[in-house]
Amino acid sequence: MDLVPSGTLVVRVALAALVLLVGGCAWDGPMSTVVPGSDFARATLWLYALITWITAVIGLLVFVVLLWILVRFRARPEAPLPAQIRGHTLMEIAWTIVPALVLLVIAVPTIQLTFRTQGVAAPRDALRVTVRGWQWWWEFRYPDLDVVTANELHLPVGRAVVLDLEGPDVIHSFWVPRLGGKRDVVPGRHNRIVLTPERPGEHWGQCAEFCGASHANMGLRVIVQASAEFDAWVARQKAAPAEPAGLAAEGKAIFARSACVGCHTIAGVSGGVLGPNLSHFGGRTMLAAGMWPNTPDNVAAWVRDPQRLKPGVKMPDLGLTDEQAKAVAAYLTGLK
Numbered sequence: 397m398d399l400v401p402s403g404t405l406v407v408r409v410a411l412a413a414l415v416l417l418v419g420g421c422a423w424d425g426p427m428s429t430v431v432p433g434s435d436f437a438r439a440t441l442w443l444y445a446l447i448t449w450i451t452a453v454i455g456l457l458v459f460v461v462l463l464w465i466l467v468r469f470r471a472r473p474e475a476p477l478p479a480q481i482r483g484h485t486l487m488e489i490a491w492t493i494v495p496a497l498v499l500l501v502i503a504v505p506t507i508q509l510t511f512r513t514q515g516v517a518a519p520r521d522a523l524r525v526t527v528r529g530w531q532w533w534w535e536f537r538y539p540d541l542d543v544v545t546a547n548e549l550h551l552p553v554g555r556a557v558v559l560d561l562e563g564p565d566v567i568h569s570f571w572v573p574r575l576g577g578k579r580d581v582v583p584g585r586h587n588r589i590v591l592t593p594e595r596p597g598e599h600w601g602q603c604a605e606f607c608g609a610s611h612a613n614m615g616l617r618v619i620v621q622a623s624a625e626f627d628a629w630v631a632r633q634k635a636a637p638a639e640p641a642g643l644a645a646e647g648k649a650i651f652a653r654s655a656c657v658g659c660h661t662i663a664g665v666s667g668g669v670l671g672p673n674l675s676h677f678g679g680r681t682m683l684a685a686g687m688w689p690n691t692p693d694n695v696a697a698w699v700r701d702p703q704r705l706k707p708g709v710k711m712p713d714l715g716l717t718d719e720q721a722k723a724v725a726a727y728l729t730g731l732k
């Protein structure tokens with residue numbers, strides 16, 4: 397066999413590598429950090445650009461000087477030993493002070509932005525949301541609106557929001573790239589994020605701090621809406637869901653007499669707090685923290701055996717039959 401790779405092989409490998417590389421280059425993907433959807437994300441992008449340009453110029457400078465030195469002072473056969481220099485005060489002072497200045501230029505705006513978005517001086521009319529990171533889902537409480545939901549955070553466009561981050565179990569990290577940088581959710585510690593969403597749309601997020609078996613399956617969605625749409629959503633959350641009929645009514649009865657009530661709240665039915673609030677579960681697009689589309693089939697499979705759909709999940713298999721799971725799914729997906 398020929399040990400030197402043939403020309404076509406090199407071209408093929410290079411093309412394959414290029415395809416893989418370009419595949420990662422969605423410009424405005426749902427988790428893009430370079431197409432900001434809030435003031436926080438815009439400021440973060442500005443910092444990112446600042447640091448990139450500073451380091452690019454330094455990098456270029458270093459390589460040009462290096463190249464010049466390599467060529468200019470290369471060893472020549474007949475050349476005598478060059479002058480042997482030891483220490484150079486001016487240069488040593490310069491290469492101490494210049495990097496310190498560069499770090500200062502990076503640190504000052506970074507620290508400013510970190511503190512600004514920690515919300516010490518949040519606007520008075522800001523919407524407040526308590527974000528609780530649980531293994532492996534997100535709870536959202538709107539204390540002033542008396543609304544509780546999970547995994548899909550609705551926000552009105554153009555209004556400042558203060559997210560109070562709480563960790564009831566272990567450390568998580570709240571990250572919605574298009575809305576700003578990630579911030580840790582730490583038990584016993586009160587972190588905040590203050591931002592103003594600037595464009596409507598669905599922004600995807602992800603827990604960004606390893607938190608156990610299904611960490612990778614701990615996604616979230618932020619749905620930024622025009623203020624009238626947001627108000628309509630709030631009104632729906634506060635209204636009692638329609639009374640179920642037929643199969644869904646059967647599902648309600650099964651739910652109400654099962655252990656489900658110990659972990660889940662459904663307004664007017666149960667008051668558990670260990671799992672997501674299901675009062676308006678049918679209004680959510682996804683199941684299990686962004687993992688599966690919220691369809692009756694998926695929900696039935698979930699209720700039947702949650703472990704199969706999400707490794708490590710903190711919801712037990714309650715031994716419902718397929719028929720019972722179907723009925724419960726009809727009930728839950730009907731709770732709009």
Ligand SMILES: [Cu+2]
Pocket residue numbers: 567568569603604605606607608611612614
């Ligand atoms: Cu995590």
